Amino acid sequence: MSGPHHDTGPDGGQALGPQQLGAYFALMEAVSMLQHQVEQQLRTEGDISYVQFQLLARLATADGPLTMTQLADGVVYSRSGLTYQAGLLEKAGLITRGPSPDDERATLVAITEDGQALFGRVLPGHTEVTHRLLFEPLTDDDVHHLGDIMTRVRDHMRAQPPRSAAPRKRRPSPVSSPLPSAQA
Amino acid sequence: MSGPHHDTGPDGGQALGPQQLGAYFALMEAVSMLQHQVEQQLRTEGDISYVQFQLLARLATADGPLTMTQLADGVVYSRSGLTYQAGLLEKAGLITRGPSPDDERATLVAITEDGQALFGRVLPGHTEVTHRLLFEPLTDDDVHHLGDIMTRVRDHMRAQPPRSAAPRKRRPSPVSSPLPSAQA
DNA sequence: CCGTCGTGCTTCGAAGTTGAAGCAATTACG
DNA sequence: CGTAATTGCTTCAACTTCGAAGCACGACGG
Numbered sequence: 356m357s358g359p360h361h362d363t364g365p366d367g368g369q370a371l372g373p374q375q376l377g378a379y380f381a382l383m384e385a386v387s388m389l390q391h392q393v394e395q396q397l398r399t400e401g402d403i404s405y406v407q408f409q410l411l412a413r414l415a416t417a418d419g420p421l422t423m424t425q426l427a428d429g430v431v432y433s434r435s436g437l438t439y440q441a442g443l444l445e446k447a448g449l450i451t452r453g454p455s456p457d458d459e460r461a462t463l464v465a466i467t468e469d470g471q472a473l474f475g476r477v478l479p480g481h482t483e484v485t486h487r488l489l490f491e492p493l494t495d496d497d498v499h500h501l502g503d504i505m506t507r508v509r510d511h512m513r514a515q516p517p518r519s520a521a522p523r524k525r526r527p528s529p530v531s532s533p534l535p536s537a538q539a
Numbered sequence: 540m541s542g543p544h545h546d547t548g549p550d551g552g553q554a555l556g557p558q559q560l561g562a563y564f565a566l567m568e569a570v571s572m573l574q575h576q577v578e579q580q581l582r583t584e585g586d587i588s589y590v591q592f593q594l595l596a597r598l599a600t601a602d603g604p605l606t607m608t609q610l611a612d613g614v615v616y617s618r619s620g621l622t623y624q625a626g627l628l629e630k631a632g633l634i635t636r637g638p639s640p641d642d643e644r645a646t647l648v649a650i651t652e653d654g655q656a657l658f659g660r661v662l663p664g665h666t667e668v669t670h671r672l673l674f675e676p677l678t679d680d681d682v683h684h685l686g687d688i689m690t691r692v693r694d695h696m697r698a699q700p701p702r703s704a705a706p707r708k709r710r711p712s713p714v715s716s717p718l719p720s721a722q723a
Numbered sequence: 724c725c726g727t728c729g730t731g732c733t734t735c736g737a738a739g740t741t742g743a744a745g746c747a748a749t750t751a752c753g
Numbered sequence: 754c755g756t757a758a759t760t761g762c763t764t765c766a767a768c769t770t771c772g773a774a775g776c777a778c779g780a781c782g783g
């Protein structure tokens with residue numbers, strides 16, 4: 356058993372072994388395919404994108420309204436992207452945006468009944484696709500391993516310091532993600 | 540085509556257990572973060588996108604020139620996307636496009652020396668990022684498991700018949716902005 | 724109070740992706 | 754051969770995303 360060795364290679368770079376290359380490629384391709392299929396399903400059944408689904412999911416499982424910043428965390432990389440998507444969702448009547456009583460510069464976002472209804476309508480299909488494509492060929496043991504491995508990787512990545520200076524101060528309030536968060 | 544009938548609930552959906560949910564979320568978030576970091580590195584060191592890197596990689600490791608279709612396979616989901624990217628790469632002098640002697644409608648794409656040089660220049664950084672973010676917290680055993688699991692998942696997905704095989708079109712309403720609040 | 728800085732969100736322009744439509748070459752089939 | 758269906762690629766319009774710049778509010782320090 357070897358530990359998590361990460362020696363710097365003799366050539367200055369880190370060479371990836373065949374085992375690692377295979378894992379890397381399979382991982383990226385499989386996730387890419389899964390994402391694509393999930394998008395198809397969400398578009399077909401609910402006419403929403405994966406990003407919009409994630410936003411609805413966050414709002415549906417949150418206790419109350421969220422600010423734009425809280426909502427964006429882990430779903431999109433830019434605030435402007437969230438502004439755009441929130442505009443679409445609001446226009447569709449799935450969410451509402453209103454000023455915060457405390458901070459008038461903040462915008463509180465809440466899910467509407469239509470939004471919850473839509474979320475409930477597409478969730479089974481989402482689950483079905485995920486199950487059929489991802490979990491069907493896996494044993495319980497595999498799932499356990501996968502979760503353990505990817506959780507460790509994710510936490511490791513989160514702990515990595517940003518390569519460049521933070522353009523703006525980050526909000527260190529990591530909310531327990533009850534729903535899919537694509538990235539931080 | 541109806542899949543496996545493992546009906547576990549009255550709503551016809553497959554419920555995902557906590558173990559599966561955790562694995563799913565960690566998987567998606569970790570890959571998303573990894574992709575983002577890789578894009579940053581490629582943009583910084585070589586001024587190319589991840590897609591462009593993948594295309595160069597395919598050409599660099601292929602025996603000879605590839606057709607557009609062969610090149611697109613597994614990298615982009617639309618042919619037009621490849622046309623666009625190939626245009627950029629050709630303009631940058633990294634690849635060449637020419638007609639095929641056999642099929643005159645086909646376009647053969649080959650990598651130039653500049654393209655190979657650029658690929659060789661950014662590859663170490665790519666490897667380094669992948670190693671640092673993905674493999675550093677993993678043991679050799681983990682990598683083996685991950686590769687095994689994801690390879691099975693990928694092959695399983697590849698074997699899945701396209702959803703558009705037989706069924707007729709149901710509702711071709713490609714509305715993206717105005718989300719229909721259709722009360723089913 | 725008042726000026727300054729930091730924070731929350733939006734607007735704007737640039738770049739990339741997709742699906743549908745279109746064109747040219749090839750193959751299938753009488 | 755001759756016509757029709759198919760294949761390979763490109764063009765085009767619509768949509769999405771991001772980063773930089775901008776606006777408005779809130780927190781401090783004088």
